[in-house]
Amino acid sequence: MLALIRRYWTIIRRPSVHWSLGFLTVGGFIGGIVFWGAFNTAMEFTNTESFCTGCHEMHDNPYADLKNTIHYTNRSGVRAMCSDCHVPHEWTVKMARKMQASKEVWGKVFGTVDTPEKFEAKRLELARHEWARFKANDSLECRNCHNYDYMDFTRQSVRAQNMHSTYLASKEKTCIDCHKGIAHKLPYIPPGQAPTDTPGQIVPKDDAKAQATSVSSGVN
Amino acid sequence: MRLRPIIPLVALFASLAWGAPEQALVDPMRGRVAIPDETKPPLLRNAVNDDARRPRNYEWQPPIIPHRVDGYQIDQNFNKCLDCHARGKTEFSQAIPVSATHYIDRSGTVLDHVSTRRYFCMQCHVPQEPVQPLVGNSFRNAGALNVDAQPTPRAPAK
Numbered sequence: 001m002l003a004l005i006r007r008y009w010t011i012i013r014r015p016s017v018h019w020s021l022g023f024l025t026v027g028g029f030i031g032g033i034v035f036w037g038a039f040n041t042a043m044e045f046t047n048t049e050s051f052c053t054g055c056h057e058m059h060d061n062p063y064a065d066l067k068n069t070i071h072y073t074n075r076s077g078v079r080a081m082c083s084d085c086h087v088p089h090e091w092t093v094k095m096a097r098k099m100q101a102s103k104e105v106w107g108k109v110f111g112t113v114d115t116p117e118k119f120e121a122k123r124l125e126l127a128r129h130e131w132a133r134f135k136a137n138d139s140l141e142c143r144n145c146h147n148y149d150y151m152d153f154t155r156q157s158v159r160a161q162n163m164h165s166t167y168l169a170s171k172e173k174t175c176i177d178c179h180k181g182i183a184h185k186l187p188y189i190p191p192g193q194a195p196t197d198t199p200g201q202i203v204p205k206d207d208a209k210a211q212a213t214s215v216s217s218g219v220n
Numbered sequence: 221m222r223l224r225p226i227i228p229l230v231a232l233f234a235s236l237a238w239g240a241p242e243q244a245l246v247d248p249m250r251g252r253v254a255i256p257d258e259t260k261p262p263l264l265r266n267a268v269n270d271d272a273r274r275p276r277n278y279e280w281q282p283p284i285i286p287h288r289v290d291g292y293q294i295d296q297n298f299n300k301c302l303d304c305h306a307r308g309k310t311e312f313s314q315a316i317p318v319s320a321t322h323y324i325d326r327s328g329t330v331l332d333h334v335s336t337r338r339y340f341c342m343q344c345h346v347p348q349e350p351v352q353p354l355v356g357n358s359f360r361n362a363g364a365l366n367v368d369a370q371p372t373p374r375a376p377a378k
Contacts, residue, residue, distance in 0.1 A: 069291060158271050159287060162314070186298040 043098065047083040055108060058082075061119045065184040085141045085183065086130070123187035131176055139175035146175070248354040268348040273316075278361040282344035283316075289347050294340060301341045302334060 016024060045051055053059040063082070066072045071080045088094045106112075113119040134141065148168060153161045167173040180186060246252065253259045269288045276283060292300035304313035307323075322338035323331050 157269050157287065181293060181298065181300070185295075186293055188297040 043094075046098070046101075047087055049081040049083075052082040057108065057113050057119065061113070061116065062184050069183050071183045080145070080183070084144070088137075088140065089144055120187070123185075124189065127180075127184070127187055131180065134176035135174060138171075142175040142179075262351075265349055265351065268350060274348070277359075285342075285345050285347040287347070289342070294342070299334075299339065299341070306334070 019027075053063045066082075071085075073079065087097055111118075113122050148164075151164060153165060156164065163178065167178075168175075250259050267288045267290075268286055271286050274284050274286060289301075294300060302318070303309065304315040305318050307317045307320075309315070310317040318334060318338075322334050325331055325335040326337060
């Protein structure tokens with residue numbers, strides 16, 4: 001093994017016999033440009049909506065959700081696509097996210113969410129990953145478009161003004177704390193299992209079961 | 221020969237009978253547009269969004285929603301209204317809490333969550349659009365009628 005490494009090391013260190021220095025320099029330079037261009041083009045291609053929704057898992061579940069929301073259709077026609085919210089825009093973090101996405105390839109190959117039922121079963125887990133990511137980076141992907149500094153409070157409803165001028169201004173909360181489920185349908189969140197600060201919702205699943213735990217009051 | 225004089229008369233009655241129901245059928249929603257023709261629908265407006273509480277029009281009227289509710293998710297997984305209006309959330313959200321009656325199921329048991337029969341908020345509570353009613357309405361609630369019934373102080377004679 002060590003001999004093999006040593007052999008390749010000597011090959012790499014040995015000066016070229018057949019190629020001129022000029023060819024190697026210019027060729028390396030051009031090759032580098034071609035490689036970098038191809039790399040970034042491929043990277044951009046994986047950021048397009050047609051790539052994301054190319055598989056039926058994404059097309060029929062999260063993309064179908066998005067179509068009913070204001071981030072898909074609105075009066076001015078400005079819209080967000082998958083990568084606007086789910087891929088960081090900055091290069092280094094973007095690369096890190098792209099490497100993480102190899103797990104999604106694994107999921108695709110093994111059909112982790114290839115039916116609507118499987119997707120629904122996974123929805124809470126997937127949502128919690130995204131909530132945690134947004135909470136950790138202070139809703140960076142929201143803020144790529146929605147900048148607090150340029151919010152005109154006079155054009156907001158009183159309710160929104162109050163919330164933004166207190167909780168958001170004091171950085172006590174970040175976008176995702178309140179604006180969950182704006183681009184996709186929310187899953188059932190069992191109480192106490194919601195991320196960050198929201199306690200989750202008690203949705204009446206089965207009143208008969210709930211009665212057993214609640215106090216009977218004899219109203220009637 | 222003898223029938224000829226009544227033909228115009230029959231025609232007149234027939235045209236009246238034909239024309240009469242058309243006059244009676246003026247639908248304010250459609251306007252004066254013939255049934256087979258397409259109407260020009262009025263423009264959509266923005267719903268009331270000023271958060272000002274409106275008085276009830278009559279006793280036991282479910283209070284109306286003074287804000288926009290576009291795209292609110294209310295299904296078996298999540299209820300967006302309760303995200304602010306649930307009794308546990310109102311301290312943070314400063315919203316009007318859901319009435320305690322909504323936590324009682326039909327057998328009178330008090331639950332720790334909104335009862336299924338009260339779960340779909342917008343079956344009773346509705347957002348408002350700033351539009352004029354298509355049909356006039358002279359409804360007045362009992363309170364207003366009581367005020368009318370009171371003897372009004374007479375204006376001092378000049």
